[in-house]
Every structure is written in C-alpha cells, then in structure tokens.
Amino acid sequence: MIKLSVCIPVYNFDVRELVYGLKKEIESQNLSAEIILIDDFSDWKSCSLNSEIQDVASVFLSLDKNLGRSKIRNLFLNYAQGEYLLFLDCDGKLIQENFLKNYINFLSKNPLTDVLYGGRKVPAEIPDQKHLLRWKFAVERENLSVGERKSHPYLSFQTNNFVIRQNVLYKIPFNVSYSNYGYEDLLFAMDLKSENIIIHHIENPVLNNDVETNEVYLEKVKESVASVSAMLKNNAVKDRISDIKLVKAFGKLNFFPLNIFIVFFFKISKNFLEKKLLHGNKSLRYLDLYKLGLLFKLMK
Structure with missing residues (x-):
C-alpha cells in the first residue's frame, strides 16, 4: 500500500479546516497517510489558532525563524515517512470528494509516476473590487483545465497541490537561492525537466481560499519580477526560465x-499602471506591461 506524506508549509494562516478535512478522509478511508505541518515563523495569532491541531498532525514543527518558500519544502524530507510527498499550500481548501484517494489511486495504477499535479481553482463568485486583480489572474492564467495543463506540463506546474516521489525530491530539491514569491515553482519544474522527470497532470484541484487584496498582490508581483531578474543574471539557471512569457518578451525587446x-x-507610466492595477477590474495587459517595464528597469 502506498504511504502518502501530506506536507503543509504554514505561514500566517488558519490551517485547521484543511487539516481536519484531511484527517477525516484518512480515517474514513483507512488510508496510509500522515500529515506534517511546519510553521515558517508565523505571527502569534496564527500560531494560537493552529495550536489546536498539534495533536491532529503526525508532525507539527514551529520554526524560530522564517526559511522561505523553497527551504521549508526541502525541510519536509527530514520528517516524511511516505514514499510520496503531497505538498499543499496552507490556504488551500478541499473541494474534491476522495481528494487523497484520487492521488493514491492514480499512483497505484501508474507506479512509475514521479511527479503529479492536481490543479487549482478560485471561488467562482467574482470578489469585490479590492480583491479583483489576483482573482482575475487566477481565472485567466492559472486555473487551467487538465487538458490545457497536459499540453504544457512544465509551464503549467505549480507547487500549491502536487505529489512527488521522495527520492526524486532528494535528487532534485528546490533551489534555495530563490526563496521569495514568484517563479520558484517554474524553476523547480524546469530542473525536473532537465533530469527528464515527467510531470503528470490529473483533475484533482484544491480551492485557493485566500485571494489577496490588489495592494498585497501587486507587492508580490514586484517580488516575483525581482526573482526573474535574479535568475536571468545567473548563468547557471537563466536558460531554464527561457520559456516564461515575460522572459520571452524581454529577450525579443532587449536591444538598443x-x-x-x-x-x-516605464518610469513615466509606472504610477499610471499601478493605479489601473489597484483598481482591479482592468485588463491583465496592464499587468503584463507593468511586469515587463519593471524587469527592464531591474536588468538595466
């Protein structure tokens, strides 16, 4: 029987509903699975709420400093007992019946699988204007059907809901040089591709239960473009992100x-673009222009 280690990095979020839902399925289906939580130095409020589930998880570890998105995922290797690790973002919400069983069934029927991505969704209801930018980006760019994901298996990979064989993650860990928000998942996918590790895709999504405000998301956009800039300046990894839409546009236009x-x-239009983006209900082309201008500024 396949044993699954459910690995949830926690940061400033109430993860109780997700953990109770997972525990309920594990017990009702008699699955061979464990739940591992590592809190990445969250604020006191989140720690207080999540202390309720310390005894529900197989492992509950609270860090005394923040490691970031890449290092903390690699850290789960020190605690996971399963042959496969299922990584879930802490703001995910279970919406699939037999969510864990769906993964286990696929792995049982396809024993050569090394990496498996289940997808993501956001609430169908259009949010208020203050939360619209992140929601629009998810709906138009991230919430792809399984068919669309299979046509671009590496570019459509995300780390919010995926399974990986433990020995593959040992061999190809997350690159800890890029631990901030943005494109670390794509770099990881391209590292897998370089080692001929196939990413499989199925329809087994979780709901992104925490759509950020326009202001918060725009700050994350800035952080993500800074990550791309750092990757492009690193000869060891820059070729691995060459298929990113933003990087392709930069390459075509980067000449004197x-x-x-x-x-x-970008200097004279930056405030105008930010105003449009913070308004929330504008075309994502404004976001594309903003990201491209910011990348040129960082690369000059």
Whole structure:
C-alpha cells in the first residue's frame, strides 16, 4: 500500500479546516497517510489558532525563524515517512470528494509516476473590487483545465497541490537561492525537466481560499519580477526560465535603443499602471506591461 506524506508549509494562516478535512478522509478511508505541518515563523495569532491541531498532525514543527518558500519544502524530507510527498499550500481548501484517494489511486495504477499535479481553482463568485486583480489572474492564467495543463506540463506546474516521489525530491530539491514569491515553482519544474522527470497532470484541484487584496498582490508581483531578474543574471539557471512569457518578451525587446525607451516609458507610466492595477477590474495587459517595464528597469 502506498504511504502518502501530506506536507503543509504554514505561514500566517488558519490551517485547521484543511487539516481536519484531511484527517477525516484518512480515517474514513483507512488510508496510509500522515500529515506534517511546519510553521515558517508565523505571527502569534496564527500560531494560537493552529495550536489546536498539534495533536491532529503526525508532525507539527514551529520554526524560530522564517526559511522561505523553497527551504521549508526541502525541510519536509527530514520528517516524511511516505514514499510520496503531497505538498499543499496552507490556504488551500478541499473541494474534491476522495481528494487523497484520487492521488493514491492514480499512483497505484501508474507506479512509475514521479511527479503529479492536481490543479487549482478560485471561488467562482467574482470578489469585490479590492480583491479583483489576483482573482482575475487566477481565472485567466492559472486555473487551467487538465487538458490545457497536459499540453504544457512544465509551464503549467505549480507547487500549491502536487505529489512527488521522495527520492526524486532528494535528487532534485528546490533551489534555495530563490526563496521569495514568484517563479520558484517554474524553476523547480524546469530542473525536473532537465533530469527528464515527467510531470503528470490529473483533475484533482484544491480551492485557493485566500485571494489577496490588489495592494498585497501587486507587492508580490514586484517580488516575483525581482526573482526573474535574479535568475536571468545567473548563468547557471537563466536558460531554464527561457520559456516564461515575460522572459520571452524581454529577450525579443532587449536591444538598443528600444531597451532605453522601455525603461524611460516605464518610469513615466509606472504610477499610471499601478493605479489601473489597484483598481482591479482592468485588463491583465496592464499587468503584463507593468511586469515587463519593471524587469527592464531591474536588468538595466
């Protein structure tokens, strides 16, 4: 029987509903699975709420400093007992019946599987304007059907809901040089691709239960573009992100004097673009222009 280690990095979020839901399925289905929580130095409020489930999880570890998105995922290897590790974001909500069983059934029928991604969704209801930007991006760019994901298995991979064989993660851990928000999941996917590790896709999504405000998401966008800039400046990894839409656009336009003009244009239009994005209900083309201008500025 396949044993699954459910690994949940926790940061400033009430994860009780997710953990209770997982525990209920494990017990009702008599699954061979464990739940491991590692709290990445959350605030006192989240720690207080989540202390309720310390005895529900097989392992509950609270860190005394923040490790970041990549290091903490690698840390689960020190505690997981399962042949496969299922990584879930702490803001995920279970919406699939037999969520864990769906993964276990696929792995049982396809024993050569090394990596498996189940997908993501956001609430169907359109949120208020203050939360619209992140929701629009998820709906238009991230919430892909399983067919769309299979056509681009590496580019459509995300780390919010995926299974990986333990020995594969030992061999190809997350790159700890890039622990901030943005594109660390794609770099990991491309590291897998470089080692000929196939990413399989099925329809087994979780709901993204925490859609950020426009202001918070825009700050994360800035952080993600900074990560791309750092990767492009690193000869060891820059070729692995060459298929990113933003990187492709940068490569096509990065020649003199157009690059100088783009930096100048971004300087004078930055406030205008930010105002449009913070309004929330504008086309994502504004976001594309903003990210491209910011990348040119960081790369000059």
